[in-house]
Amino acid sequence: MLLLGDCLDVIRGMDDGCIDLTVTSPPYDNLRTYNGTLNDWTPEKWKAIIAELYRVTKEGGVVVWVVGDATVKGSETGTSFRQALHATECGFRLHDTMIYEKQNPVPYHHNRYQPCFEYMFVWSKGKPESFNPIMVPSKGLVGGSKQRLADGRSVAFNSGGAVHPHKYRTSIWTYSVGSDRSGHPAVxxxxxxxxxxxxWSNEGDTVFDPFLGSGTTGKMALVHGRKFIGIERDPIYFEIAKKRIASCPSLNGVPAGSDQ
Structure with a gap:
């Protein structure tokens, strides 16, 4: 289901607890104009949206909020952290703070180190119901590992032996950027x-993106057997998203752009 409109207005009409997973990337302060549609992007607006996300998220559901900060007069705004803290005030748990590292960031020349990452806040409504960890290969052998206690002491955690062949991926995820040519300014x-x-979801679950943009979340949700709801207020980006999602191998029997 793809819907054209202001996400706050649309979300307010959605049922309580209808969403399993939200994967979204809201506007980063005023870094992009998005065809002049951000004149009302204020703290009051994003606070209301986060509160509505809590309402429509199922118990055990998750919201992934991918966000960065603008730099104004040499200082980062910190809006991303304010949003994360507000989410906890609305009832979410800050389940994980992850990093999206850009493998090939645009180079800048200034008096700071090269910026190359954004935050991926993972908020959960209670304990996450679904967690299917991405595994990566482990290497080598260990003679025993230790864990650090609150008082500073180290105690044996593992008696030693071969490391399991796989382990959980870390919370820093690295991707190449800039390959998309959809026409959207921030994909x-x-x-x-x-x-x-x-x-954070299973096949058949409902995935949501209130800031649909070029439709990346929708495309990936449908490709991997999830249902999808997306909202976009800009007609140009909405058409871009419809075309991208229409190219998916599976549309769960629902034509792109349908309100069914």
Whole structure:
């Protein structure tokens, strides 16, 4: 289901607890104009949207909020952290703070180190119902591992032996950027959306993106057997998303752009 309209207005008409997983990337302060549609992007607006996301998220559901900060007069705004803290005030748990590292960031010349990452806040409504961890190969052998206690002491955690052949991926995910040519000014990698969808939902679940943009989350949700709801207020981006999603191998029997 793809809907054209202001996401706050649309979400307010959605049922309580209808969403299993949200994977979205809201506007980053005023870094993009998005065809002049951000005149009302204020703290009051994003606070209301986060509160509505809590309402429509199922118990055990998850919201992945991919966000960065503008730099104004040499200082980062910190809006991303304010949004994360507000989510906890609305009832979400800050389940994980992850990093989206850009493998090939645009180079800048200034008096700071090269910016190359954005935050991926993972908010959960209670304990996450679904977690399908992405595994990566482990290497080598260990003679025993330790864990650090609160008082500073180290105690044996593992008696030693071969490391399990696989381990959980770390919370820093690295992707190449800039390959998309959809016409949208801020597209995150398809594999980023895919990896969160596979991690926090199961086939048949409903995935949501209130800031649809070029349709990346929707495309990956449908490709991997999830249902999808997306909202976009800009008609140009909405048409871009419809075309991208229409190219998906599976549309769960629902034509792109339908309100069914």
């Amino acid at each position: 995150f990698p398809e594999c980023l959306a895919r990896d969160h969808i596979l991690s």
